[in-house]
Amino acid sequence: MTVHDILNESTKSLEAVAIPSARLDAEVLLSFCLGCDRLEFYKNSDMTISETKLAAFRNLIARRIKWEPVAYITGRKEFWSFTVEVNSSVLIPRPDTEVIVEETINICGKIDSSEIKILDIGTGSGAIALALAKEISQAKVMATDISPAALNQAKKNACAMQMDNKIDFRHGNLFEPVEGVFDIIVCNPPYISTKDYEELPAGVRDYEPAIALLAGKKGTEFYEKLIYQAIDHLEKNGWLLMEIGAKQEKTVREIIEESGFYDSVEMRRDYAGLPRVMRARRK
Ligand SMILES: C[S@@+](CC[C@H](N)C(=O)[O-])C[C@H]1O[C@@H](n2cnc3c(N)ncnc32)[C@H](O)[C@@H]1O
Structure with a gap:
């Protein structure tokens, strides 16, 4: 043929x-x-x-x-300006997630310091942490994940890009493995509700790790923990940046504002015009 x-x-x-x-x-x-x-x-x-x-x-x-995703079949996926290896233990990094990288780089451009401490919660393949470590010369990056298999893959990707000495990988739930305070905390959390999960395309629901997607009945449960726990790990005037689902802007904004610990709450849209990243500054 x-x-x-x-x-x-x-x-x-x-x-x-x-x-x-x-x-x-x-x-x-x-x-x-x-x-x-x-x-x-x-x-x-x-x-x-x-x-x-x-x-x-x-x-x-x-x-x-x-319906197995192409990226799992080939074992690789392009993100930002590089390719990461992926397997079924990590979420396939999405182009929309590059918006949180862009926003973080913008914020870093306004920080006048020889070292910027950045924490990536739920690093998955390591995509966000790797992009930030690559682009921000002053970045000192820590990256965590609750999944040991995901963390192994992230470390492998960091080694392949000779970035393993720039990222401190930690295993654990949310801030449990983290000590110290950071200038920036970034997170692309699980944000799918139980109901929406059932309606996901088969290629996502049947192949990508549920722990990377499912966030409880409302879909915003992870944000509630993240926003409150981040308070203890942010420098004064430090930034929290979170990827959000297209319909979650209002609820996430309310959680941030009700906490009373943040100001400068802003939303950034993705290139399809949908709400994609929320950022807030620790008072
Ligand atoms: C939506 S994926 C994002 C992966 C990667 N940051 C990206 O943007 O492609 C969420 C990640 O959070 C991790 N995760 C889920 N619950 C967690 C928790 N309680 N603590 C730390 N990481 C968690 C999952 O294992 C998964 O890797």
Whole structure:
């Protein structure tokens, strides 16, 4: 079979189970399987594929037909300006999460200090912590996760990027493994309610770790703990930045304001125009 034929065949198989990005996914998986760039397909669409490669590729497509995310199949995902290794113990980092990185960099640009202490709670693959350690030269980063498997993957990613000496990884629940105070605390917490969890696309619900997504009946339970516990770990005028779900701005703002410990509460939208990051300053 030629590249052209196999791409058409696999796109149809993926469309048949309503995978929204069928053609793109087929191309990404074929390029992963053949170890070449997608551009090569357009230049060489008549190129034939060996039986062994064809069997391996069909195996990948069979996994995608069951809605396994492409990133888990290839074991990697681009985030910010780098690629992280992912497995089923970590949430696949989303492009929207780059907004919290941008906001943190903006805040750091206004801090005149030779060292900026940053804490990333629930680091998952390490995506946010790695981006901040990479971009902010004065950053001293600590990153935590309740999942030992996620933390192992984050450490592996840090080693691969030669950043392991810039990030202090700690295992535990919220602030339990953390001592000291920070200039900035960032967190992309679990924020899906029990009801919304059932309605997530199969590729998310059946494959990504529930502990990274589920936050209780209302979906805002994690914020309640985070906002109150962060008070003891923020410098005066230190910032708390949290990713939020599109419908959570009002509730998260109320939790922050009711605590009475923060000012300068602001929301930043993502590039789709949806509420994405809340930030607040410790009084
Ligand atoms: C939404 S994921 C975010 C992962 C990563 N920061 C990102 O943005 O791609 C939430 C992460 O928080 C971790 N987590 C859940 N509950 C936690 C807790 N009580 N304490 C610390 N980490 C927790 C999960 O294991 C998961 O890695």
